Amino acid sequence: MITMKDIIRDGHPTLRKVAEEVSIPASKEDKQILESMMEYLINSQDPEKAEKFELRGGVGLAAPQINVPKRMIAVHAKDENGQQFSYALFNPKILSHSIEKSYLTGGEGCLSVDEAIPGFVPRNARITVKGIDLDNNEVKLRLKGLMAIIFQHEIDHLNGVMFYDHINTEAPYTPVENAIPID
Numbered sequence: 001m002i003t004m005k006d007i008i009r010d011g012h013p014t015l016r017k018v019a020e021e022v023s024i025p026a027s028k029e030d031k032q033i034l035e036s037m038m039e040y041l042i043n044s045q046d047p048e049k050a051e052k053f054e055l056r057g058g059v060g061l062a063a064p065q066i067n068v069p070k071r072m073i074a075v076h077a078k079d080e081n082g083q084q085f086s087y088a089l090f091n092p093k094i095l096s097h098s099i100e101k102s103y104l105t106g107g108e109g110c111l112s113v114d115e116a117i118p119g120f121v122p123r124n125a126r127i128t129v130k131g132i133d134l135d136n137n138e139v140k141l142r143l144k145g146l147m148a149i150i151f152q153h154e155i156d157h158l159n160g161v162m163f164y165d166h167i168n169t170e171a172p173y174t175p176v177e178n179a180i181p182i183d
């Protein structure tokens with residue numbers, strides 16, 4: 001199982017690389033890696049396991065964060081309405097996005113960044129994503145709200161982008177121009 005010692009931290013070169021496409025159909029090994037990423041998220045949200053294995057809570061994880069420069073992400077989160085989302089995708093791609101922006105009013109955290117970095121992270125409010133799931137099916141998702149934020153954060157990792165790259169350092173808490181705040 002993945003624990004925090006497998007998660008590379010800011011400054012490790014792999015976090016700034018552009019990850020490689022996974023050849024489809026995915027190999028047994030790539031499937032095992034993506035399943036272990038999903039398992040991490042689920043374990044990290046279980047108070048007993050998180051405490052026992054000292055796991056930091058996360059709702060999203062990208063393969064470069066475990067030093068695997070491949071285009072794979074896992075998302076396991078409840079949206080604003082409490083609906084459970086659980087997606088493990090190979091080669092996720094943003095097909096289109098809204099002009100409108102949104103941001104987490106609490107700022108963003110990342111399992112690869114140990115300290116909190118204050119500031120609003122402006123992101124597209126709505127996105128359409130396609131990818132391949134663990135059963136080799138093509139998946140197309142129209143996302144908004146918290147899910148859209150998480151997917152953009154994880155897909156950024158596949159392109160060597162960190163959340164704080166988007167923060168306006170002069171004024172980190174300037175409310176993003178007519179953007180939708182997400183609490």
Ligand SMILES: CNC(=O)c1cccc(C)c1Nc1nc(N2CCN(c3ccccc3Cl)CC2)nc(N2CSC[C@H]2C(=O)NC)n1
Pocket residue numbers: 044045056057058059060104105106107108109110111116117149150153183
């Ligand atoms: C610095 N300010 C903040 O962290 C922050 C502060 C307030 C509000 C928000 C909204 C913030 N922001 C933020 N909070 C989260 N979590 C809240 C805690 N939770 C969690 C923790 C423990 C058990 C179970 C769970 Cl569910 C895990 C998820 N996650 C992300 N991100 C950014 S997109 C990828 C995602 C991620 O998984 N990061 C590790 N951002």
Ligand code: NI
Pocket residue numbers: 109110111112153157
């Ligand atoms: Ni991250």
